[in-house]
Amino acid sequence: MKNRIKEYREQFGLSQGKLAEKCNVSRQTINAIENNKYDPSLQLAFDIAGTLGVTMEDLFILEKEGKRNG
Amino acid sequence: MAKSKKMTVGIAFMVFMSIAGFSLYKWIRFGVIDAGSIFFSFLALSFFFNLLNWGDHEGGGKKDELDRHIETQSAKIGYYVLMILSGLILFVSEGTGDFNKIDNYPLVFVVGLTFITVPITEFIYSKKFK
Numbered sequence: 001m002k003n004r005i006k007e008y009r010e011q012f013g014l015s016q017g018k019l020a021e022k023c024n025v026s027r028q029t030i031n032a033i034e035n036n037k038y039d040p041s042l043q044l045a046f047d048i049a050g051t052l053g054v055t056m057e058d059l060f061i062l063e064k065e066g067k068r069n070g
Numbered sequence: 071m072a073k074s075k076k077m078t079v080g081i082a083f084m085v086f087m088s089i090a091g092f093s094l095y096k097w098i099r100f101g102v103i104d105a106g107s108i109f110f111s112f113l114a115l116s117f118f119f120n121l122l123n124w125g126d127h128e129g130g131g132k133k134d135e136l137d138r139h140i141e142t143q144s145a146k147i148g149y150y151v152l153m154i155l156s157g158l159i160l161f162v163s164e165g166t167g168d169f170n171k172i173d174n175y176p177l178v179f180v181v182g183l184t185f186i187t188v189p190i191t192e193f194i195y196s197k198k199f200k
Binding site for chain 2: 038040
């Protein structure tokens with residue numbers, strides 16, 4: 001799943017490390033999510049959205065609508 | 071990597087090399103294969119990789135969700151690697167691919183267990199949700 005974390009993070013003036021600290025994960029985790037190597041858990045997705053002050057819909061982009069139904 | 075961590079990893083590697091080297095020496099020089107040395111060589115090697123990866127010889131320590139994801143995926147991959155390796159060791163050590171000529175029944179049993187461990191575990195674990 002693609003996301004716009006990097007875009008919003010930079011708008012917010014946060015480094016990967018700072019965002020990671022606020023979300024209680026490692027910098028590598030944020031880096032892996034930004035580079036689409038790892039899809040975060042629902043809890044972490046909400047934490048990131050909350051920290052960046054955006055909605056989940058704004059932050060995550062579902063690539064194929066059909067994927068939702070498997 | 072912190073200096074103390076590097077040192078611990080280095081010590082773990084040296085311990086592994088010492089035990090493995092001693093086992094090899096005994097095998098080549100006296101033709102003796104010592105199960106204890108083999109066991110402790112693998113134990114030292116596991117400590118080395120755990121220290122290298124997690125900074126803890128038992129693979130513990132503070133982990134976030136990406137670390138747990140890495141652990142879960144590695145466990146799945148590792149299981150299938152072990153399945154293939156156990157089959158390979160069975161056929162190589164017995165020197166035949168013919169099941170009728172194989173005498174090492176405990177190892178055949180282990181290879182068989184690798185096929186059923188995951189399906190049975192999945193069956194039992196699925197009961198928690200279904």
